[in-house]
Amino acid sequence: MSESQVITLPDGRSLCYSTFGTSIHPDRPTVFYFHGFPGTHHEGELFHEAASQKGIQLIAITRPGFGGSTYQPNRTLLSFPQDVLALADHLNIQRFAVAGISGGGPYALACVKAIPPARLLGTVVICGMYPLKLGTTGMMLANRMLFYVASWTTWLAMVDNFKTIPAVDWAAFQEDEGRILKVVLKSGREALQPGPEGAAWEAYLFGSEWGFELEELEVQKGRLVLWHGGKDVNVPLGMAETAAKLIPNAELRAEQEEGHISLMARTVDEMIDTLGNMLKA
Structure with missing residues (x-):
């Protein structure tokens, strides 16, 4: 795993990232990883071993306003792909795949x-x-309130949801001496160090019009997989099912017995395999 890295974007902002799996090389299979909400590139640590075994370099990016990545006033969801391309160009990476977890999904x-x-x-x-x-x-009610309230207020109250998560998610948090929980807490703490402004704006983005319709997405068959848990109360499975129907050629993989966190924990290897096959094809 590499130390945290920083590049200066064309508009002068700083963008933080770190590399997991193999070391950086322009010709190696590359996946750009987008963390959850709130979070930072440290989440990529959870995928380091699987990526290493498959010979994939996984580059995790911290979005603007979180951790050490400069806040970008009035950014949109469609602003972020330009940051991804800027980093890819900086690293001389021409072709790549992307993986978005939870709040990283819209990006x-x-x-x-x-x-x-x-x-x-x-x-x-x-x-x-x-x-x-x-x-x-x-x-869950806390999430619904968060997205709707953030659309008209400039502050964000972080809610402790651990007491209400499904048992399957709590079990995943405790596995391997609490490894996932430790990484998520570390990532979340660093994300909010600059203050709540970045998180508040991101919650606003999620609850607003995205700037594109899912039906507009042009996807070749086998190039987009949506994974979701049937016991997810952060984002219910019904949303993913509807999205899969709207996006042409999207493949939905529903794991009925998994939650929000447990799905990520149980599908790490399969997710990396899927991304690796996309890159080979």
């Missing part, structure tokens, strides 16, 4: 919209967030 779909398919070879979304208009039935 993975934004990349499908904004990045030419000649460069973006595949996309995976794990327990991803989808437009609220797809329906929030089954979503």
